[in-house]
Amino acid sequence: MEIDEAIRESDDRRLKTKYNNAIYVIRRALALYSVEEVALSFNGGKDSTVLLHLLRAGYFLHKREQSHSNGVLTDHEVAFPIRTIYFESPSAFPEINSFTYETATTYGLQMDIIRLDFKSGLEALLEAKPIRAIFLGVRIGDPTAVGQEQFSPSSPGWPPFMRVNPILDWSYRDVWAFLLACKIPYCSLYDQGYTSIGSVHDTVPNALLCVNNSSSSKEKFRPAYLLSDGRLERAGRAKKFSLPVCRPAYPAVSNGMISVDSNKNSTLTATVLGVGDEILFGTVEDELGPSLCRKLHSIGWSVSQTAVLRNDVDSVAEEVERWKSTNDVVFIYGGVGPLHSDVTLAGVAKAFGVRLAPDEEFEEYLRHLIGDHCTGDRNEVICSHGTTCYCYFYCIHFNARDTL
Ligand SMILES: Cc1cc2nc3c(=O)[nH]c(=O)nc-3n(C[C@H](O)[C@H](O)[C@H](O)COP(=O)(O)O)c2cc1C
Ligand SMILES: Nc1ncnc2c1ncn2[C@@H]1O[C@H](COP(=O)(O)OP(=O)(O)OP(=O)(O)O)[C@@H](O)[C@H]1O
Numbered sequence: 001m002e003i004d005e006a007i008r009e010s011d012d013r014r015l016k017t018k019y020n021n022a023i024y025v026i027r028r029a030l031a032l033y034s035v036e037e038v039a040l041s042f043n044g045g046k047d048s049t050v051l052l053h054l055l056r057a058g059y060f061l062h063k064r065e066q067s068h069s070n071g072v073l074t075d076h077e078v079a080f081p082i083r084t085i086y087f088e089s090p091s092a093f094p095e096i097n098s099f100t101y102e103t104a105t106t107y108g109l110q111m112d113i114i115r116l117d118f119k120s121g122l123e124a125l126l127e128a129k130p131i132r133a134i135f136l137g138v139r140i141g142d143p144t145a146v147g148q149e150q151f152s153p154s155s156p157g158w159p160p161f162m163r164v165n166p167i168l169d170w171s172y173r174d175v176w177a178f179l180l181a182c183k184i185p186y187c188s189l190y191d192q193g194y195t196s197i198g199s200v201h202d203t204v205p206n207a208l209l210c211v212n213n214s215s216s217s218k219e220k221f222r223p224a225y226l227l228s229d230g231r232l233e234r235a236g237r238a239k240k241f242s243l244p245v246c247r248p249a250y251p252a253v254s255n256g257m258i259s260v261d262s263n264k265n266s267t268l269t270a271t272v273l274g275v276g277d278e279i280l281f282g283t284v285e286d287e288l289g290p291s292l293c294r295k296l297h298s299i300g301w302s303v304s305q306t307a308v309l310r311n312d313v314d315s316v317a318e319e320v321e322r323w324k325s326t327n328d329v330v331f332i333y334g335g336v337g338p339l340h341s342d343v344t345l346a347g348v349a350k351a352f353g354v355r356l357a358p359d360e361e362f363e364e365y366l367r368h369l370i371g372d373h374c375t376g377d378r379n380e381v382i383c384s385h386g387t388t389c390y391c392y393f394y395c396i397h398f399n400a401r402d403t404l
Pocket of ligand 1: 087
């Protein structure tokens with residue numbers, strides 16, 4: 001099986017681990033459900049392309065084990081029988097549609113094209129077919145991944161099925177490492193600078209991949225796999241802001257970058273929160289809060305609220321919850337160290353209803369940057385991908401004598 005062989009031949013240890021874990025999840029699902037009871041949700045995007053090939057490999061290994069043939073099965077003997085579903089939307093990119101159809105032909109996929117919204121389409125599908133589990137290419141960091149595990153029952157109000165997410169813990173870089181190591185064909189838009197693809201109405205190439213070319217009026221973009229910071233993969237997707245009605249028109253999104261039109265009276269408002277008993281009790285002077293306020297005022301922002309909070313998860317959660325929907329940005333500082341009393345991350349996570357998870361890729365980058373100076377505490381990231389905001393927190397701990 002070409003995928004399994006390519007991974008075995010690769011010397012990327014991280015990729016091997018991610019692959020093995022994903023294959024384990026797939027094989028568990030195939031042991032729990034019959035082939036008729038599972039489906040692959042495929043939309044021609046990079047994540048579902050990874051998933052398709054993992055599923056092909058997982059199914060091959062599952063079949064080989066069942067037939068006790070110890071590797072003598074060939075790819076041709078193992079057709080891929082898993083039902084594939086594609087929700088085709090009128091606003092999908094033509095390149096996505098053609099890639100999806102071509103892939104179905106190449107790998108002999110039995111593809112059901114569904115032209116309904118997700119929920120109604122799944123209701124109709126489950127009425128007609130005995131589907132009990134659906135494989136998805138959802139990854140931590142996707143807005144829809146919040147609260148999901150590798151096996152997550154569908155949400156209340158949705159038809160009942162198990163969502164199986166074998167690549168939930170894969171990073172952007174893992175996705176590209178896999179596609180490139182296994183030489184897997186992918187949708188051509190990714191070579192034109194698109195890094196995550198929604199509809200034609202809300203997706204543009206990622207500005208971070210733009211190549212400055214003064215000789216041509218047409219912007220050029222580097223391929224998606226060259227995006228160095230995978231956390232910015234959705235920078236080409238328009239964000240859905242929900243702003244209070246009295247707010248001036250929000251700056252337009254173009255290429256994923258927000259530009260504030262200085263001619264419009266678009267003052268941004270911020271809340272500044274400090275966390276720490278030591279500031280509250282006056283044993284440490286708070287220099288950061290006042291200097292941040294001065295800085296914000298100097299660039300035309302309005303600070304609507306400042307407060308110093310106790311080292312208490314609920315106090316932090318309550319204040320963040322209170323200000324996050326009425327302000328453009330909530331700044332929070334203090335309490336991000338490794339001690340039990342450092343509760344800021346937990347408080348923010350609670351305010352957004354998400355859990356903390358380590359960001360392995362960023363940790364690796366910091367270790368590379370800092371090397372021996374790093375004391376070994378884990379960096380943590382909060383991925384809070386509601387419709388209105390993203391929060392990332394990192395903490396690095398240095399020995400007192402170290403400087404950057
Ligand atoms: C097969 C499948 C199953 C889904 N199951 C659920 C679900 O159980 N609960 C839910 O809220 N959304 C579910 N969704 C919807 C997705 O979470 C999400 O809204 C969708 O992928 C659109 O993402 P986008 O806005 O990034 O395009 C499902 C979507 C698909 C394709
Ligand atoms: N229109 C659709 N039809 C079928 N499955 C879909 C559809 N939209 C989303 N999905 C499922 O949800 C998963 C997550 O979607 P998402 O858009 O995050 O990833 P992707 O499209 O594979 O890659 P990208 O982030 O580059 O667009 C997909 O991998 C796929 O399993």
